[in-house]
Amino acid sequence: MNKRLIICAALTISFLTGMSQKAFYKHMEGKVGNNISIVLDMVVTGEKVGGYYYYFFDDQSGDASWIHYGKSMPVYGTYKKDSIIEFREFNPAVTGAIFKGILKDGMISGLWTSSDGRKQLPFEASESYPSGTMAFRVMHHASQSPLFKKPGSPTASLEMSLLLPGGDIVDAVSDSVEAFIYREFFSDAIPGQYPENLLNTVKELFIKNYKSANEDIYQEGAASFNWEKIKEVRILHNEHDVLSLENYDYGFTGGAHGLSFSKFQVIDLKDGHRISLDEIFRDGYRNDLRDIINQEARDKYNLKRDQSLVDAGFYNEFIDPSDNFYLTKDGIGFYYNQYEVAPFAIGSIDIFISYNKIKRILSKESPVIRLINVP
Numbered sequence: 001m002n003k004r005l006i007i008c009a010a011l012t013i014s015f016l017t018g019m020s021q022k023a024f025y026k027h028m029e030g031k032v033g034n035n036i037s038i039v040l041d042m043v044v045t046g047e048k049v050g051g052y053y054y055y056f057f058d059d060q061s062g063d064a065s066w067i068h069y070g071k072s073m074p075v076y077g078t079y080k081k082d083s084i085i086e087f088r089e090f091n092p093a094v095t096g097a098i099f100k101g102i103l104k105d106g107m108i109s110g111l112w113t114s115s116d117g118r119k120q121l122p123f124e125a126s127e128s129y130p131s132g133t134m135a136f137r138v139m140h141h142a143s144q145s146p147l148f149k150k151p152g153s154p155t156a157s158l159e160m161s162l163l164l165p166g167g168d169i170v171d172a173v174s175d176s177v178e179a180f181i182y183r184e185f186f187s188d189a190i191p192g193q194y195p196e197n198l199l200n201t202v203k204e205l206f207i208k209n210y211k212s213a214n215e216d217i218y219q220e221g222a223a224s225f226n227w228e229k230i231k232e233v234r235i236l237h238n239e240h241d242v243l244s245l246e247n248y249d250y251g252f253t254g255g256a257h258g259l260s261f262s263k264f265q266v267i268d269l270k271d272g273h274r275i276s277l278d279e280i281f282r283d284g285y286r287n288d289l290r291d292i293i294n295q296e297a298r299d300k301y302n303l304k305r306d307q308s309l310v311d312a313g314f315y316n317e318f319i320d321p322s323d324n325f326y327l328t329k330d331g332i333g334f335y336y337n338q339y340e341v342a343p344f345a346i347g348s349i350d351i352f353i354s355y356n357k358i359k360r361i362l363s364k365e366s367p368v369i370r371l372i373n374v375p
Helices: 003-010 172-185 195-214 286-300 368-373
Strands: 023-032 036-045 048-058 067-069 073-080 084-089 098-104 107-113 120-127 136-146 155-165 227-239 242-252 259-268 325-327 331-336 349-354
Touching: 023 107, 023 136, 023 227, 036 073, 036 120, 036 136, 036 155, 036 227, 048 084, 048 227, 073 098, 136 195, 155 172, 155 195, 172 227, 172 242, 172 259, 195 227, 227 325, 242 325, 259 325, 259 331, 286 349
Parallel strands: 155 227
Antiparallel strands: 023 036, 023 120, 036 048, 048 067, 048 073, 073 084, 084 098, 098 107, 107 120, 136 155, 227 242, 242 259, 325 331, 331 349
């Protein structure tokens, strides 16, 4: 019997204390109202909902040149008993629109409410994996471990969400995707090892480090003796043979604040290789791309013409293109983690550039062309 099928069947059994039985990923397509199409990549872990979606609509029916796309946006929300699901667009600057409905038999149906609450429309979305997408299975673990076996003890909280290729078809592409995920999530673990065992190893090491670092120095009432760790695989885009993944890692081990780290991977689902900037852009692109990135950074931080990025708190006058990038339906994002190009106070920096601003420097064979040309 196929090894991956054995593992999939085994997921019905909880190998780890704290392993969530209600954890799944769905790629969904549907409509809000009559003419707004939506594409949603959603992960449910317990009662938490997270993911990304984008929308598009046709101003003139049947004419693809009139299709307008909305920006890909993260969503977050809850999944509760009776299959009630509710999630909203996440945007730090504004209140996002809300989706609320019933998730049943691979379909969500319910009501969409605009961000200002003034407009409501029915919506539906169905699970779908057309050519160029990949199905995933989810393994989720959440637990708390006390420092001491007594009431009021500080605790170490651990949450892990691991996504691995799912479905019945196992081929070189899914094996390659799994290898990329393993390498980032488990620090170069060998693909093929049982993920349950690897997750358990992460858990045991986390608890061991927590206790060895704190048992002998514990002072009652100090909040810094609570630790927290979150590890997640997130899907930003899963269409047109382009898969964008985020490996998110957050840790708090005392001190003033925790630290987060995101590593992105863009994988070509035609053959399973990792897409690089050199194949996205034409020869000699780096200076032009750097100029575009820096202009976007200036716009994002509202810099005046006579102000430099250093004036805004960055370490240097210019930001170079990063290999830590992602692709969505509407653009490319360059992500710089905390302390990478600016102090912690500025936070992580996400420079997003729409495709119309980089068209002139794209390679003729760029995988981005698939995302631009496919309605």
